[in-house]
Amino acid sequence: DSQMTQSPSSVSASVGDTVTITCRASQDINSWLAWYQQKPGKAPKLLIYAASSLQSGVPSRFSGSGSGTDFTLTISSLQPEDFATYYCQRANTFPFTFGPGTRVDIK
């Protein structure tokens, strides 16, 4: 199985900051990676698929990049509604493992 790691595990930031979250796969997964945002008590929400494709309706301040084993999610100009936990997920071979999550909270 390709295991997924994320860093940092948590980050404190202010409104207007740029936040970058890193996801690393233990094996090459090409561009088969998605990013999700989850708020407490809610289902996750798809932000990015295929490593860099923005899901319809997601603000353009969210962007994804990377391929192979190293990926990043960047949130530019952080907004109050962006404070949440973010998960990466590989989608090339089964099982479709999720990363452990990165919590973004208010500084």
Add this chain to the structure above:
Amino acid sequence: QVQLQESGPGIVKPSETLSLTCTVSGGSVGSGSYYWSWIRQPPGKGLEWVGYVYSSGSTNYNPSLKSRVTISADTSKNQFSLKLTSVIAADTAVYYCARDGHGYDSWGQGTLVTVSS
């Protein structure tokens, strides 16, 4: 706009079978190139992929659960279901059903299932 809704018991006794149903509206479980999936999240923890049933009826499961899990679809009711046998306390989680096209783009609200006697 596709919508998904989980239903089933909120409490299951240890060693018994957990059974959940996901009712889909605004889309069809028997057509299109979608993987109709189950994902779970233990309280306070991360997400775990459980498995899927494809629109053709084929299935795939997480190896960590494979011997205990069955996912099936009922196209006449536009539903798909999860059965997890011989449950233990570690199976306590919020269970989500979701549609996978390019990523999980539609989710149910989730249902908490507690394994307890």
